Amino acid sequence: MRVLVVVGPGVVADLALLREIVEPEFRVLGVAGQLAPAADPDRLRELLTGAGREGPSAVVALPGPEPAARRLTREPGPHAARTVWYDLARTGPLAVAPGSAHLSGRGVAGLVWAVRHAVHRVRHPPRRIGYGDDPDQWAELRMPDRAPGPAPVPVPVAVLVHGGFWRSIWGADLLDALAIDLARRGFAAWNLEYRRPDQHGWAATTADLAGGLAALATVAGDGAPLDLDRVAVIGHSAGGQLALRVAADTGRVALAVSLAGVLDLVEAERRWIGTGAVAAALGGTAAELPETYRGADPLARLPLGVPQLVVQGRDDDLDLIDLNRRYARAARAAGDEVTHLEQPGDHFAVIDPGSEIWHATATAITSRLVPDQR
Numbered sequence: 001m002r003v004l005v006v007v008g009p010g011v012v013a014d015l016a017l018l019r020e021i022v023e024p025e026f027r028v029l030g031v032a033g034q035l036a037p038a039a040d041p042d043r044l045r046e047l048l049t050g051a052g053r054e055g056p057s058a059v060v061a062l063p064g065p066e067p068a069a070r071r072l073t074r075e076p077g078p079h080a081a082r083t084v085w086y087d088l089a090r091t092g093p094l095a096v097a098p099g100s101a102h103l104s105g106r107g108v109a110g111l112v113w114a115v116r117h118a119v120h121r122v123r124h125p126p127r128r129i130g131y132g133d134d135p136d137q138w139a140e141l142r143m144p145d146r147a148p149g150p151a152p153v154p155v156p157v158a159v160l161v162h163g164g165f166w167r168s169i170w171g172a173d174l175l176d177a178l179a180i181d182l183a184r185r186g187f188a189a190w191n192l193e194y195r196r197p198d199q200h201g202w203a204a205t206t207a208d209l210a211g212g213l214a215a216l217a218t219v220a221g222d223g224a225p226l227d228l229d230r231v232a233v234i235g236h237s238a239g240g241q242l243a244l245r246v247a248a249d250t251g252r253v254a255l256a257v258s259l260a261g262v263l264d265l266v267e268a269e270r271r272w273i274g275t276g277a278v279a280a281a282l283g284g285t286a287a288e289l290p291e292t293y294r295g296a297d298p299l300a301r302l303p304l305g306v307p308q309l310v311v312q313g314r315d316d317d318l319d320l321i322d323l324n325r326r327y328a329r330a331a332r333a334a335g336d337e338v339t340h341l342e343q344p345g346d347h348f349a350v351i352d353p354g355s356e357i358w359h360a361t362a363t364a365i366t367s368r369l370v371p372d373q374r
Helices: 013-030 041-053 067-074 112-124 172-184 202-221 236-248 267-272 277-282 290-295 318-333 356-369
Strands: 002-007 033-036 057-060 083-087 101-104 128-129 139-142 155-161 188-192 226-236 256-257 307-311 337-342
Touching: 002 013, 002 112, 013 033, 013 112, 013 277, 033 155, 033 267, 041 057, 041 067, 041 172, 057 112, 057 307, 083 112, 083 155, 101 112, 139 172, 139 202, 172 226, 172 236, 172 356, 188 202, 202 226, 202 236, 202 290, 226 356, 236 256, 256 356, 267 277, 267 290, 267 318, 277 290, 277 337, 290 307, 307 318, 307 356, 318 337, 337 356
Parallel strands: 002 033, 002 057, 057 083, 083 101, 155 188, 155 226, 226 256, 256 307, 307 337
Antiparallel strands: 128 139, 139 188
């Protein structure tokens, strides 16, 4: 597989640094990659057209600030379905051609995520399904390979809830690799996007978690072989809080999994975790909005009444380690069934399919929902 990274005119970044970032990622992903600058919009169009006609399997394009270059994001063509547009700075929504994707606001380091997203969506294309009218109300479904037989056998479902401190620069692409891994393990992976509170408010975010989970019934009714009695909700970082909260709200899941989750919102707000991310997401401090915090905070909601797996890397932020240890103890004391898994690994090791901590996590999830495959 070949990947082309195109740096458009006017992009404010050191090209040598961009190469230093993407070349190791090419090796990790097992692809042949190239980074090419485009001095003007015509050259950018030429590179994209060539990619669509005969070139690489996946494209990451940084359009830059020039209006003529940015208009190219909307142009259809053979390259469109294989292209991820990426802006280093936060730009808000960008109109792109059908099949293309757009990420923004993650800086130079975020180029790695754009490359990963471009590769994953070509290698393992998902089926995108909307559950509302807003552009952020959708999920991507990846199914396991179908076993031979006259009829498909219903499979357990893994609902994935991404993190990013509830901020809209981060999206469901963070969990592409986990979705692919879980599908390989026999799960239907439902990678959920949702409206983030920095643009839509906290009520919209919590409503979307419930709506995205409820949409599984419609997907199953349309013929997807989903076993809705075996649903795990798996959230990373801020998504860990959302996963446990929706599990408590609905009670309709077989397992709630937090991966380095923010599970004590009151204390996280007091400690200014994520440079004030909690108060920004919920709309104020715990002192200002006590009822909102009581409804959202997994610690305050105990007992959840749902089996839980609480996973935390030992090399992560010490405050997150503290929150997770205290939460697991409190959940057990409240009568919940809780497994607390703490192993070496940083904040992103828990969502890396190649890590030991994810292997242990996936084994625990499978043991719970597919006991005959332990």
